[in-house]
Amino acid sequence: MSEDKTNTNWQERHVGQEQRKTDIRNRIQEAGRNYEEARKNFRPAKPAPSIDDDEPKRVAVYARVSTSSEEQVSSIENQTLYYEKKIAENPNWKLQNIYSDEGKSGTSIRHRDAFRQMLTDAKNQEMDMIICASVSRFARNISDCLDQVARLKSFNPSHPVGVYFETENIYTLNPDGDQALGIHALLADWESANKSRRMILSYDQRIMTGQYPVADLLGYRHTKDGKLNIEPEEAKTVKFIFLAYVLGMGSSAIAEFLTQKNRPTLQGKTTWNSNMVRAVLFNERRWGDLEARKTIVTDYKLGINKANDGERCSAYVENHHEAIVSPEIAKAAALVCSSIGSTRNGVTDIKIIPKGALKGFISINPSWKGINRDVLNSICKDVYGADELDSVMENNGIIAGFEHSKVSRIDFHGYQVPYGAGFITCRTPTLTMSTKNIKFNKTCHDRLDNCKYIEIGYNPLLQMLIVREGAESSSTSIIWQHEDGKIIGTMASRVFSSIVYENMGWKKSYSFRFRGITKERKGKKIMFFFLDDPLVIPDTKDVTSDKGVKYIDIYDTEVRSIGVSMKDREKRSRTLSDITREDIEAEGNQVTNPLIGQLPDRKKIAEELNALVASM
Incomplete structure (x- = not known):
């Protein structure tokens, strides 16, 4: 019974399908018989657009x-x-x-x-x-x-x-x-992508075979065989920029001078700005070297460039061609340019006091980038004799850096550090150091009679700072007061702060405040700051407590001390007591900065600069 029903349903569907096909054929045939009538209502489409049509x-x-x-x-x-x-x-x-x-x-x-x-x-x-x-x-x-x-x-x-x-x-x-x-x-x-790949491969091949790409730049013209020849008149402009920086002339003043002198750029323009001046300093070809492939294209479609950090092969060739300036002048000028606030006298000389109560103190410009921890530690150690250095190292627990006793946490009793820093009041001269800057309060200025210039000295073995009046003409002096009498309380000190923080092992999230101890001898004053006796200004996120006692870890390592030994305190006290006017006025001996090399005497640099100006 069910099989008969299935067959009947299939037959009905087949009949219905055939009827629909017949209806479609009949409809189309009827339309064909009415073709001429339909043509009367038909509107053909426009021809496909063409560049050859008659339309204007x-x-x-x-x-x-x-x-x-x-x-x-x-x-x-x-x-x-x-x-x-x-x-x-x-x-x-x-x-x-x-x-x-x-x-x-x-x-x-x-x-x-x-x-x-x-x-x-x-x-x-x-x-x-x-x-x-x-x-x-x-x-x-x-x-x-x-x-x-x-x-x-x-x-x-x-x-x-x-x-x-x-x-x-x-x-x-x-x-x-x-x-x-x-x-x-x-x-x-x-x-386009293939062309980019070909260019990268071609560059690789040229670098590997010593065929370095060169181009014209201010002061040089290139030859077809890859040589750079000095263009004498443009070289005067280049040398002027380097020497002026070394002697303390700022980029804006240099740009104004070159504009007044109608000194042309590589493109022939005679209007300069500070960015154009600074750009001259950081091209190694000006001091005779050549770096191939300093930057790379990371997206050729968007034209995005970045510094080549080893992603592709490169080369650095020393003494590739004749230099316009020496590497030492170039390094010094670049450091002056990058040292915010320290270019008043140009290159900051490194001077160290060789004897007396202030032996081992090195003149410091907080914002000067031409120093690092190894340089300062090495220079300081060199001024001591072998036996004397051993004694200093032993007394201060310094072994390959600065090793303290194994005390890692301090009971602050409301975040206040006891010891000398606990005696700080609103009338106490203070210095506050962070990773970014150094701040002197007004009392510091008052104690040093509001002098216009100061000199800051640092002893990285004793971890002490001194501040004394400086001479306007000294390359190690720092301006402390503007012409209108407004004091300068804050100084940029990223480089110097990083050295002190590393020597002391301090956490970078904290700031540290130190009280100043002033000594006066026959009208001459000096102020001492002990860096291992700080008032800690913590980041409250790092403050912990144990049974109601508040404390923080101020050091990055587990072997740091909160102060110095009694013997060292007694030694410091004697130093402060025994200091003389001659000590306060002691001139430091200039030493060669290993980050720069031996520079000519400032007088010779000035003479060369004056001769350049006369020839422009």
Whole structure:
């Protein structure tokens, strides 16, 4: 019974399907018999857009070359003449404008000013068609190419702007060209990527074989065989910038001087600014070296560059060509430039007091970048005899740095450190040190009679600072008061602070305040600060408690002490008591800075600078 029912359902469906097919055939045959009547109402579509139709067209031309070489300039001019003639010969065409980008990559439109102006004009319906020699001239980025073609069609849907790519014979308003455009855009994109890979490989090969790429720069001209020759007149400008920095002339003042003297840049401009001046200092070719591939392109489409941190091969060649300035002058000038606030007298000399109560103290400019921990520790140790150094090292627990007793935590009783720092009041002269700066309170200025210049000394073995009045003419002096009498309380000290923090093992999240002890001898004053006797200004996030007692760990290691031994305290007390006027006035001996090397005498540098100015 159920089988009979199934067969019946299938037969009914088959009959119904055949009837529907018959109905369709009959409907189509009826329409065919009424064909002539239907033709009366039929309206055919317009022909597919073509560049050869009879419609008048305002035609724009886009031309691009990727470099500014003489050959490429010739290419731009030839394209311009060719399209001017081609458009003039077509009676239906009228030249709207020729947009050309010279020396611009086709991987992005960001830096193609003419291209972007063309898009704006198209949006404003100033043209009907754009002619471009090839898809690759229009864009080498497939997404850019297709996106911009789509934009030109959709700016004004009732008045789309088409692009005719002459080499590929593609007109973008013709639907038949869409597929071909996609293929050619893909090929242009691939070729661009392949070109980038070829350039990287070529650069690798040149570096490995010692054929380093060179180019003209201010002070030099390059030859076809990869040599750099000094351009004498421009070299005067370069040397002036370096020597002026070494002697303390700021970048703005140097730029103003060069502008007044109409000194040309490499591009022939005679107006300078501070950024242009600073840029001269950090190119190693000015002191005779050559670094190949300092930067790399990480995204050729977006044109993103970054410093080469070893991702690709590079080379550094010392003494590659004749130098304009010595490496020592170059290092010194660059350090002055990068040391904020320390360029008043140019290069900061390193001086150390060789004898007396202040033996081992090194003159410090807190913002001077031309020092590091090893330099200061080494210079300080060198001033002591072997036996004397052993005694100092032993008394202060210094072994390869600064080793304290094994006390790692301090009971602060409300975050106040007992010992000498506990006697700090609002009338106490204080110095506060953080990782960024040093701050003197007003009492410090008052105790040193509000002197205009000071000299700061640091003994990295005794962990002490001294502050005394400095001479305006001294390279180690720091301005402490402006001409209008306004005091300078805060000084940038990132480099010096990092040295002290490392020597002391302090946590960088804390600041430290020290009381100053002033001594006066026959009208001369000096102030002492003991760096191992601080008032800690903590980061409250690091404060912990144990059974109601508050304490913090101020050190980064587990072997640090909160102070010095009784013997050292007695020694310091004797130092303060025995200090004489001669000690306070003691001049330091200048030593060679190993981070720079041996510089000429300042007088000789000044004479050379004056001779340069006279020849400009």
